[in-house]
Amino acid sequence: MTQILTRPEVAPTRTDGLEEALTCVDVLPVTHDVKTFLLARQHDSALVFDAGQYLTLTLEIDGERVQRCYTISSAPTRPGTLAITVKRVPGGPVSNWLHDHLVPGGEVWATGPHGDFCHVRHPAGKYLFLTAGSGITPAMSMLRTLQDGGLADVVFVHSARTPEDIIFRDELDAIAAVGGALVTVICEADSPTESWRGPTGRLGLRNLLGVPDLHDREVFTCGPTGYMAATRQILEQAGVDPARCHEELYDLAARGAAPSTGDDAELSGTRYDVELRRTGRRIDCADNETLLHAAHRAGLNPPSMCSEGMCGTCRLTLLAGAVDMQHQGGIRQRDIDQGEILICCSTPTGDVVLDV
Template sequence: MTDMLIRPVTEATRTDQLDEALTCVDVLDVTHDVKTFLLAPQSPSPMYDAGQYLTLTMDIAGETLQRCYTISSAPTTPGPLAITVKRVPGGPVSNWLHDEFGPGDTIWATGPHGEFSHVRHPSGKYLFLSAGSGITPVMSMTRTLRNDPYADVVFVHSARTPDDIIFRAELNTIAAAGDASVTVICEADSPTETWQGPTGRLGLRNLLSVPDLHAREVFTCGPAGYMKAARQLLELAGIDQSRCHEELFDLAARGAAVTGETELSDTRYVVELRRSGRSVDCAANETLLQAAHRAGLTPPSMCAEGMCGTCRTTLLAGDVDMQHQGGIRQREIDQGQILMCCSKPTGDVVIDG
């Protein structure tokens, strides 16, 4: 999502926000390693746009961890919020959710966050490209657009094998009802099924076969390698890049690769992290998070783009220039809170980090 086209989310557009414990009311098996968790808020369900995500906080083995998960349900459907989670080998959060979290358990959530939504980029025609777990935000959009008789949706999903097709039965239902044109591409057969549809990986031929290709708003979500390949294919197909919107599904991986400007400014300030007892040097043109990473510190962070709110901290002294993308609310800013990932110092600062 590094190159995702983002428009700032104003307080006026965020009419409802969660900051509370959600209760799990059911767990649904989706594939052999994917589950959907139905989560009920204590208050009425928040308003959200299809494609947005929640930031979840949980204590696992004595450590507080945060992860971002797309709301896979549709805002047009009443009931609990749904997140769909793939088990990641060695992943502490996904394995905990799959093995330990169930009906009656609670989990803290904030949000919704994010600009990756057809609501933010309206069009009569859409092309959704996804791979693996990246299907969740575009599935939320597809579920929503099924209720729009004027929406023209083409959905191309890539999976490793037939056994790995997330929401397979529902995709078949959507296609059979004519609510969207659905194509699933599998890289290989599964042990129990020979795939009868397109095989291999997403290619230029798949794109060029899409009717009215250049008239569509394109939304792409999946692992980093898939995103890079899809971006190149869209460029080869001559798609207007202003109509291409991306969401890198693995926000944690994206946040780990915090990138700064090539040359750091000669203007430097001191950033004191009160709780950790450390002080770091920070250039005027780098964020507090980048400076902390450069000094070998690892404060909590995920999106690195001012969207998820994971790196929120309190500014105790000094001033910063914060250019966020909706990951913090005005009332939190009024209370002195900032996001480290999008805040640049304008002088020496002290934060509660």
């Protein structure tokens, strides 16, 4: 999404959306290493969001400020709940902190919702969801929403390592039992306590060709990097229209390793002055370089994660000047109207002043 932004004359009043502490009201076990955290706003109002969107959590762990993005796994059609479902990642500071320390009564700071990985942005009568591991969470939010509407034809294919790793297993079984969706779960191997009787191995072309009305479906894919690459290739082999395919890499932290604009390309000779108002520093930024890359080049390390305009972590206020921002849903229009930008996907079109 491309927008040319200048600092607005008058900032409108901020309306709904989230930038506040949420209170944990319950913790539900999902699998041996996955928990769902039910969260509530302190002023007891519902959060308006689209199924598939996510929140950015900010925590202080061992004296360090860290941020991570987690999909809202609950459905917007059920306003009494707001939930994130988190898998414990070995060595992952945030997921382990949440599993070990977030209990009812505890609080987390959250902003959002963010993201365009939402079925409402691509309305259709028939959907196909392809997920693996924790990538099931946005698809589950969309499935629950579509179930509540009762109007869509849904095929849901989930890949898990073993039966004990199937996230939302009981709910998927219940949905399949009543015919709410055609659900298939593929396991790579048996678990120590259960031999899997369903499809085994990994998602392949044969699985896709067995999907009824495959070429008439809007396809949403979410999972780890290897799964996404393989699924993209399989969809191409099956002849699915790429315009119908929408994907999201669930590990946004992995996206943070991706280079910002300017890392792999020669920087333009046209440079603009970037004033960091509160620190008093000035840096230069090429007109084909993101503000985030220019900051890194100057030895600065502003908060950032996805580097693709998706997570909203690098949001700052533009006090003066103009930028070309190409975001992917990580910032709301009302925030843009107030002069806020994402520096990971903003290139200057002149001298700029940032509130940092």
